[in-house]
Amino acid sequence: METKNNWRAWLYLAPMLFLMAVFTFYPLFNAFVISVYRDYLPLANEGAGTISGYTLSNYSVIFNNQLFWQAVLNTFVLAFVSVPVSIIISLFISVGLKSIPKLKGFFQSIFFLPYVTNSIAVGMAFAVMFHRNHGLFNAILSWFGISAIDWIGGTATWWAQMGALMIFTIWESLAFKILVFTSGLQNIDKQYYDAARIDAASKWTIFKRITVPLLSPLIMYISITSLIGALKAYNSVIGLFGERLGGQPYSMITIVAFVYKYRSDFAFQGYYSYAAAGAIILFFITLLFSAMQTMVAKRRVHY
Amino acid sequence: MEIKMVNLTKIFTAKDKKEVHAVDHVDLTIPSGKLIGLLGPSGCGKSTTLYLIAGLLRQNEGHIYFEDDEVSEMPPEKRGIGLVFQNYALYPHMTVRENILFPLQNLKVEKDEAKARTLEMAELVGLQEMLDRKPKELSGGQQQRVAIARALVKRPRVLLLDEPLSNLDARLRLQTREEIKRIQRETGITTVFVTHDQEEAMSISDEIVVMKDGVIQQMGAPQAVYDKPNNLFVAKFLGNPQINVFDGEIRNKKVYVNNMAIASTKLADQKVKVGIRPEGFTVDNDKTSDFKFEINLVETIGRDTTLIIDIPGEEGGLLDKHSFKVIVDASHKIDSGQTVHFNVRPEKLHLFDLNGELLK
Ligand SMILES: Nc1ncnc2c1ncn2[C@@H]1O[C@H](COP(=O)(O)OP(=O)(O)OP(=O)(O)O)[C@@H](O)[C@H]1O
Numbered sequence: 001m002e003t004k005n006n007w008r009a010w011l012y013l014a015p016m017l018f019l020m021a022v023f024t025f026y027p028l029f030n031a032f033v034i035s036v037y038r039d040y041l042p043l044a045n046e047g048a049g050t051i052s053g054y055t056l057s058n059y060s061v062i063f064n065n066q067l068f069w070q071a072v073l074n075t076f077v078l079a080f081v082s083v084p085v086s087i088i089i090s091l092f093i094s095v096g097l098k099s100i101p102k103l104k105g106f107f108q109s110i111f112f113l114p115y116v117t118n119s120i121a122v123g124m125a126f127a128v129m130f131h132r133n134h135g136l137f138n139a140i141l142s143w144f145g146i147s148a149i150d151w152i153g154g155t156a157t158w159w160a161q162m163g164a165l166m167i168f169t170i171w172e173s174l175a176f177k178i179l180v181f182t183s184g185l186q187n188i189d190k191q192y193y194d195a196a197r198i199d200a201a202s203k204w205t206i207f208k209r210i211t212v213p214l215l216s217p218l219i220m221y222i223s224i225t226s227l228i229g230a231l232k233a234y235n236s237v238i239g240l241f242g243e244r245l246g247g248q249p250y251s252m253i254t255i256v257a258f259v260y261k262y263r264s265d266f267a268f269q270g271y272y273s274y275a276a277a278g279a280i281i282l283f284f285i286t287l288l289f290s291a292m293q294t295m296v297a298k299r300r301v302h303y
Numbered sequence: 304m305e306i307k308m309v310n311l312t313k314i315f316t317a318k319d320k321k322e323v324h325a326v327d328h329v330d331l332t333i334p335s336g337k338l339i340g341l342l343g344p345s346g347c348g349k350s351t352t353l354y355l356i357a358g359l360l361r362q363n364e365g366h367i368y369f370e371d372d373e374v375s376e377m378p379p380e381k382r383g384i385g386l387v388f389q390n391y392a393l394y395p396h397m398t399v400r401e402n403i404l405f406p407l408q409n410l411k412v413e414k415d416e417a418k419a420r421t422l423e424m425a426e427l428v429g430l431q432e433m434l435d436r437k438p439k440e441l442s443g444g445q446q447q448r449v450a451i452a453r454a455l456v457k458r459p460r461v462l463l464l465d466e467p468l469s470n471l472d473a474r475l476r477l478q479t480r481e482e483i484k485r486i487q488r489e490t491g492i493t494t495v496f497v498t499h500d501q502e503e504a505m506s507i508s509d510e511i512v513v514m515k516d517g518v519i520q521q522m523g524a525p526q527a528v529y530d531k532p533n534n535l536f537v538a539k540f541l542g543n544p545q546i547n548v549f550d551g552e553i554r555n556k557k558v559y560v561n562n563m564a565i566a567s568t569k570l571a572d573q574k575v576k577v578g579i580r581p582e583g584f585t586v587d588n589d590k591t592s593d594f595k596f597e598i599n600l601v602e603t604i605g606r607d608t609t610l611i612i613d614i615p616g617e618e619g620g621l622l623d624k625h626s627f628k629v630i631v632d633a634s635h636k637i638d639s640g641q642t643v644h645f646n647v648r649p650e651k652l653h654l655f656d657l658n659g660e661l662l663k
């Protein structure tokens with residue numbers, strides 16, 4: 001039965017496999033090949049398409065590049081803080097929404113708005129809110145007697161810029177998580193909550209020992225996908241800081257932004273290969289983290 | 304711990320604004336230390352009653368007392384009850400040990416004592432070998448025992464069981480119900496056991512409460528209720544095979560079914576419903592009695608012979624059925640096709656008015 005229908009399975013898979021081959025595997029392979037070209041100039045230039053051999057030195061050039069390490073640092077800080085924080089916040093909001101069934105629909109739409117809004121546009125709105133003199137954030141801080149902070153301007157510290165980027169990123173990523181968690185919560189059998197009340201569990205205990213463990217497969221899923229997403233951060237930086245990529249040029253550069261910068265400077269010999277090498281490194285970083293999380297998930301998500 | 308319900312009412316409003324009186328002005332006192340079977344057809348309000356006692360639902364009207372302690376407005380965690388849910392609701396991500404420990408941790412019981420009590424409970428329900436398993440690694444019967452252990456470990460004032468055996472197969476059911484009986488005896492805890500299976504309720508309970516449409520029909524010792532049903536509903540609900548109900552008539556102190564005189568009575572002349580338990584017939588070997596039927600089918604199982612008697616159409620006056628069952632001793636040699644004369648045991652005969660109320 002199984003072997004007999006094998007060709008059928010391949011037939012059904014064929015369109016998808018074809019598309020993946022063309023648009024995923026080939027570009028990936030190609031990026032890897034480009035990343036080992038020596039002195040490569042892409043097609044759009046004079047003397048286009050020529051290379052003078054193969055080399056791994058593109059990677060060492062990147063590893064010796066100060067900007068690359070800035071990009072790695074920014075990306076990691078952003079990803080490893082914003083993902084857990086946004087998961088925790090969205091969990092609380094989802095659980096909160098559950099206890100106000102009448103207003104739930106209304107708030108759900110509100111929380112979902114960021115998801116359907118363009119992130120460059122939202123970034124511009126946030127840029128205004130983070131403005132030193134006219135921004136909402138500083139206005140709020142001033143109520144508490146805190147003097148104006150330069151969040152995203154030329155005199156902004158790295159911490160202020162990262163803070164602004166973090167707030168923006170978290171806010172933007174809440175929508176989808178809330179959506180997933182609220183539907184996840186709906187699928188938890190109400191009897192567990194009844195049982196927990198009979199067992200004299202406090203609200204906090206119920207959250208910690210019933211809700212979170214029962215949602216853990218979803219939490220795992222969300223944390224893997226968001227971490228991968230966050231490692232690829234780019235839109236948010238452009239949205240908030242514009243093409244300067246920071247209060248000072250490149251101060252908020254991310255790995256993808258780094259790749260993009262070298263890709264755009266393809267007029268210089270070999271730069272295209274640096275971009276490809278950066279992309280390959282990012283690929284392996286994401287691969288590593290998703291593999292690690294899958295392994296953790298196997299151990300921790302267990303029912 | 305005596306549980307007293309006074310005028311207890313719970314009304315659900317469905318989406319279409321229709322009101323369901325799931326529990327309707329119930330006055331019920333559950334005596335301390337007894338195992339009470341709450342019995343009724345599906346949807347009659349058994350679970351609702353249980354959840355009201357537990358505090359998971361709030362009554363629209365009425366009061367609940369545990370002894371002299373009014374608990375009507377108390378949240379469930381303060382009431383000190385143990386509840387076993389219809390499908391157990393064991394926490395799937397916790398081991399058996401963690402499941403049983405959970406209520407103790409919430410009640411801030413000291414660690415060593417909590418451990419000791421968990422072990423003690425596991426022993427009581429015979430699960431000491433399985434403490435480190437997850438619920439899904441247990442059989443239905445074992446899960447059910449974990450649920451009981453979890454309910455009992457906090458030493459509740461009252462144990463409530465919502466159809467705890469409905470998910471088990473027949474053999475396990477018998478075994479587990481004995482187990483519940485034993486645990487209840489050993490702990491002496493006031494227990495309410497909900498079921499729609501009359502045989503289960505009869506065999507396990509000190510007293511049964513029969514419910515219909517949110518209203519209590521009758522309460523009493525199982526045999527007493529069986530022997531003296533207050534109304535037709537109770538008479539029909541208890542007993543397997545079901546009681547046989549005929550349209551009948553009283554004329555001159557005699558009860559007639561299909562113009563056959565079957566018994567004498569002191570009641571006045573009127574139309575009645577005549578209930579006769581299947582075991583209430585005796586074979587009249589002299590063939591002098593008026594009450595006779597042609598036998599359709601004979602089934603002998605062990606000590607008993609079941610005679611199945613078909614009555615065509617309305618003629619026999621049999622209520623909402625076309626055939627009825629009679630159980631007689633297997634020593635009678637009866638073949639199908641034969642006509643048999645019966646006498647009726649007076650204590651197995653119940654007369655109801657046309658509304659189904661017992662005539663006295
Ligand atoms: N949350 C609810 N909303 C509306 N109606 C409800 C609700 N819960 C129960 N009911 C109704 O109340 C009545 C009693 O329900 P209940 O669950 O107490 O029945 P039950 O005797 O436990 O039945 P079963 O043997 O099927 O479990 C039913 O008619 C049911 O439809």
Ligand SMILES: [Mg+2]
Nearest residue numbers: 349350351465
């Ligand atoms: Mg029920």
